[in-house]
Amino acid sequence: MHDHRKLGRELDLFDTDPLMGAGLPYWLPDGAIVRHTLEEYVREAERAAGYRHVYSPVLGKRDLYETSGHWDHYREDMFPPMDLGAEQVVLRPSLCPHHALIYRSRSHSYRELPLRIAELGGMYRAELSGVLGGLTRVRAIHLNDAHIFCTLEQAVEEARAALALIARAYADLGIRDSRYRLSLPGEGGKYVADPRLWRRATALLQEVLDSSGIDGSGIDYEAAEGEAAFYGPKIDVQITDPAGRESTLSTVQIDFHQPERFDLHYIGPDGAKHRPVMVHRSVIGSVERAVAHLLEEHGGAFPTWLAPVQLVVLPIAQAQEERAHEVVRRAVARGLRAEVSGPGDGTLGARVRAARLVPYQAVIGDREADAGLAAVRLRDGRRPGAVPVAELLERIAARAADRGAELWPAA
Numbered sequence: 001m002h003d004h005r006k007l008g009r010e011l012d013l014f015d016t017d018p019l020m021g022a023g024l025p026y027w028l029p030d031g032a033i034v035r036h037t038l039e040e041y042v043r044e045a046e047r048a049a050g051y052r053h054v055y056s057p058v059l060g061k062r063d064l065y066e067t068s069g070h071w072d073h074y075r076e077d078m079f080p081p082m083d084l085g086a087e088q089v090v091l092r093p094s095l096c097p098h099h100a101l102i103y104r105s106r107s108h109s110y111r112e113l114p115l116r117i118a119e120l121g122g123m124y125r126a127e128l129s130g131v132l133g134g135l136t137r138v139r140a141i142h143l144n145d146a147h148i149f150c151t152l153e154q155a156v157e158e159a160r161a162a163l164a165l166i167a168r169a170y171a172d173l174g175i176r177d178s179r180y181r182l183s184l185p186g187e188g189g190k191y192v193a194d195p196r197l198w199r200r201a202t203a204l205l206q207e208v209l210d211s212s213g214i215d216g217s218g219i220d221y222e223a224a225e226g227e228a229a230f231y232g233p234k235i236d237v238q239i240t241d242p243a244g245r246e247s248t249l250s251t252v253q254i255d256f257h258q259p260e261r262f263d264l265h266y267i268g269p270d271g272a273k274h275r276p277v278m279v280h281r282s283v284i285g286s287v288e289r290a291v292a293h294l295l296e297e298h299g300g301a302f303p304t305w306l307a308p309v310q311l312v313v314l315p316i317a318q319a320q321e322e323r324a325h326e327v328v329r330r331a332v333a334r335g336l337r338a339e340v341s342g343p344g345d346g347t348l349g350a351r352v353r354a355a356r357l358v359p360y361q362a363v364i365g366d367r368e369a370d371a372g373l374a375a376v377r378l379r380d381g382r383r384p385g386a387v388p389v390a391e392l393l394e395r396i397a398a399r400a401a402d403r404g405a406e407l408w409p410a411a
Helices: 004-008 029-048 062-068 095-105 152-173 197-209 257-261 288-297 320-331 348-354 368-370 390-403
Strands: 060-061 080-085 085-091 115-124 140-150 178-184 221-225 234-240 244-255 275-283 312-315 337-341 360-364 374-376 387-388
Touching: 004 288, 004 374, 029 115, 029 140, 029 152, 060 062, 060 387, 062 085, 062 095, 080 320, 085 312, 095 115, 095 140, 095 257, 095 288, 095 348, 095 360, 140 152, 152 197, 152 234, 152 275, 178 197, 197 234, 197 244, 197 374, 221 337, 244 288, 257 275, 275 360, 288 312, 288 374, 312 348, 320 337, 320 360, 348 360, 360 390, 374 390, 387 390
Parallel strands: 178 221, 312 337, 312 360
Antiparallel strands: 060 085, 080 085, 115 140, 140 275, 178 234, 234 244, 244 275, 360 374, 374 387
């Protein structure tokens, strides 16, 4: 069983400092590589699915969150307002109000819908010190968020496509989803009081779940009261860590509330104004929680495409160091992440052990250096033998490109 907090520090991925503050981790170079690679993967997947990316500020006027309903229903989880002249501004707890304003800034025709906008943006929540832990509960969150503005008739298909996008991402990342949950409101004043909108949104999400999965045969799910967002129900994809603790990583929501609050509309084929539906979805949730889960799921042995270092080159003696650096230069030119671990870093055995989580090791002695070969060692313990350097780099590049789990598939 792995603890991402311990692994993250041992592998120099992230850390914290009391002077920076609790719940505010910083990313070290190797951790930044993992994070950047994950972010680019999500952006690429979103672009292929028809999303357009935006940036929005991490601050907003208090009035913005009063309009969205966050101030009334979510204030306890927000940081206090800051006085800025005659105005008050707040660190945003969510990206959806900003995306509603981006939609509202231009007029839209029904021909433009569905309009899918995405952002990997920062948001801030005033978590209590007692619940903070590693990357799973933090105060500065970087959320893979998106909002789809569509017609009522398009909402189910857009939400269904979002679930399919989540499933593909989990397969590429090696994440095994635990179960699906339909999160419904509970007792108390936490939720927006509009039973009509709640019923409509819940019915649509049930239709999404009942028509998703293999061949549209439906997805098994459980309903859970008290887990909804304050403005509407949601589908939560629940994952389980190696210790058996369950958490939400990805979500899909259908929202009728915020389009009304922000008076959003599009021009229909009849020339009149119509209210769009707002579908919220997050493929990997927060980057912090996703990396924490991946660390524990893989024990730090990330898939090739996500590994901070994909290839380490090990010259046996100083005489082969220049050839080792040449191999690294060729690897980097192929877009791979590679480095040399030379005799100055210890014995060959010690260097092999230090690189045990790197997917590929290339040992170079006199024979390999003279023949343009590399003696390959794989992270899983296999030794395919000496192969031409060009072949080795081609194999690694192919595994990184197709995000395959198998390090050395049979030819």
